Amino acid sequence: MNTFEVVGNDFVYNGQPMRLLSGAIHYFRIVPEYWEDRLLKLKALGLNTVETYIPWNLHEPQEGFFDFTGIADVVAFIQLAGSLGLHVIVRPSPYICAEWEFGGLPAWLLADQNMRLRSYDISYLDKVDAYYDVLLPLLQPLLCTKGGPIIAMQIENEYGSYGNDTAYLQYIQEAMVIRGMDVLLFTSDGPEDFMLQGGMVPGVLATVNFGSNATSAFAKLKQYQPDAPLMVMEFWDGWFDHWMEPHQTRSAQDTAETVDDILRYEQASLNFYMFHGGTNFGFYNGANHIKQYEPTVGSYDYGALLNEQGQPTDKFFAVREVLGEYIDLPALELPVPIPTANYGTVTLHEYSPLLQNLDVLTTAIHSSSPEPMEKLGQAYGFILYSTIVKGSRTEMELVLQQVSDRAIVYVDETYQGIIERWTPSNLPLEVPEQGIRLDILVENMGRINYGPYLRDPKGITEGVRHGNAFLYDWTIYPLPLHSLSDLIYTQTETLSAPLDQPAFYRGIFHVQSPADTFLRVDGWVKGVVFLNGFNLGRYWQVGPQKTLYIPAPLLKQGDNELILFELHGYKQLQVQLVDTADLGQ
Missing domain, CATH: 2.60.120.260 (Galactose-binding domain-like)
Structure with missing residues (x-):
């Protein structure tokens, strides 16, 4: 049995003050064969802890069906980290953000249109409880109090940026405690008044997330929490990319200078977000929505200390040099580089062709109106809506009243145009007397993972019109492409x-x-x-x-x-x- 706790302004492990030097590695963004390579490189940098989120949607892809195998084997990842002498910080919040699809929430939650996400809504909390009943017993033997590597766990993620439901946060805290999570619990929020006020839980350690201006961020945290350790739970050493936008970069020098600013505070701790970003395989990329919908790309390279392929970058070595001014670094022993090939x-x-293979790929569903994916039990991929439009209709437009996220329109299998969520428009559609077959293929490009628009159902959600008249009698083809x-x-x-x-x-x-x-x-x-x-x-x-x-x-x-x-x-x-x-x- 080990102990990790807060004593005054210090973290204390087994009675000894400790500075947490951590890096984020998401097991679900890396093939399991490479977990050890990435963890050994984290140790080589001089870090003593690895941090990871746990995405609910990966582990419960369908309600009541759980998966902890392969890339989802979080237990194996944590055990491996412990065997390498690393402490582990786990963030098993129902919601993780992380530029991950729906912020880690499972798509099937959206089948209940009345559910209030991330709040004290019993219908939502019942689903969280059922998930925790399976997940947390797997983690309990891995807690430091049971001799394992997990020293701390997060209650919720940047909740102050989303709401101020203290009863909800306390419920999640209690849900962890009653299931035996007897390690240090914490919250993490941005260094703004409303963020800290909305995200903090009485008696629970608060940490901050930022990429620069350490002095002002720490001052704000001290204002709300004067007698506790300073901890940057997410030091943003890079950034992620959206489609249709420039590639994001941050220099090694700028990153290293901010690390120096953080570590100048005696015993201040930090977690590099990310140490290694990895990849959003499959359909698991998320999206943002500030002024408009912005889908995230597949690469989660993030400009981190290791690149997407896991190789140390200039940033790795610049940061290591700064760390050497504050701690005794181990000898730089990196694993043998993983080879690359030009095949x-x-x-x-x-x-x-897709349109000739629909019955091979899926089972058709007949519906009066177009329905979103979630109502049909579909989480990811594409969905095709097909109908026959009869009667002469001229000088009218096809209107998708709400589409998420990108629709391609065909008439009698001939391409007509594209309707995109971020630049909504209508398409001219002439219908001759004999009628037409109308096919609309909609791509789910990733659910929103941050902010007030988390409720993000996919497909056609409000109907299709020709002019002002709604079209009915549809055949729907879910295309998850499993x-x-x-x-x-x-x-x-x-x-x-x-x-x-x-x-x-x-x-x-x-x-x-x-x-x-x-x-x-x-x-x-x-x-x-x-x-x-x-x-x-x-x-x-x-x-x-x-x-x-x-x-x-x-x-x-x-x-x-x-x-x-x-x-x-x-x-x-x-x-x-x-x-x-x-x-x-």
Whole structure:
């Protein structure tokens, strides 16, 4: 049994004052084969603690169905960290933000339109309790009080930026306590009055999150909490990227100078957010909504101390130099670098059109009105709405009263246009006397993960109109794209021109020695990539991200299957596997 507690202005571990020097590594953004590599590099920097969120939506993807295997094996990650001599900070809040889909909340919560998220709403808290009944018993043996590595746990995440429901925060605190979480509990918020006032819990340690201006941030924390340790739970050493925006960067010098500003405060502790960012594989990227909807890219490189592929950056060495002024650093012993490979060109020699394969991919649902994904039990991916419009209708527009997030419209399988959430518009639609088949394919580009618009149902949520008249009698095709194994392919050499509708394009490439590589999709427009059945994430020509990271454990020695689900078209039926990342300008 070990103890970790607050005594005056100090953290104390087993009776000895301790400065927490921590780095954030999210196990769910890294293939498990690379966890040890990243943790050893964290130790080599001179850190003594690793911090991780726990995303609810990863572990309970369907209500009552739990998954703690593979990349979701949080117990194995924590045990590994402990075996390497690291302490662990865990943030198992129902909500995590983290630029992660829906801030870690499971999409199925949105099936209840009356539920109030992140509040003292019994319908919401009942779901949290059911989740904690499974999760927290897994963590209990890993607590330092039981001889494990977990020294602290977070109650909620930046709650003061969202609300001020103290009863809710106290409920979450008690939910942890009654399930045996007898380690130090804490909150984390930005260094603003309303944030600290809304997010603090009486008797619980408050920490702050910031990227600069340490003096003012610490002063504000001291104003509200004068007799406790100073802790930066999130020191933002970089930033994340949105599609359609420039690539974010922060210099190593600026980062190191701010670290120095933090550590000048005696016994001030910090957690680098991120030490290593990793990747938003699959459909797990989140989105922001300040003035408009802003989806996050797949790479979570973050400009962190390790890059997306896990290699130390200039920032790593600049920070290590600063740390050496405050602590005795271990000898710099880094693991053997993970190799990268340029596998060259892959030709996609087969294709399978989406509209001709709907019945292979999913089961149709008939509905009077278009319904959002969540009402149909779908969490991620795409959804297609189809109807027949009859009667002569001229000089009228097609109106999607609310679409989340990007819709492509077809009439009798012919492309008509795009309607996007961030630039809503209508499409002219002429209907001849004999009628038309109208298909609308909607992409869920990631639910909002921060701010007041967390309730973010996907698909068509308020109906479709032709002019002022609503259209009824729809056939709906949920397309989560869990499996593509039943698709029927045709040779691409039969194509006389690129298709103007969504299709799956497949190619096979051979690998003798698997190594990390990066997929370039120059000449393609927008879509999703699947490697040996694993969803690598999205690509989009608008950038900034230009490559998708492929860790070696996802490759097979021998033949590998690559599938692009392309929404629009292509300039050439080839992609490149290169040895260098390109995250844009």
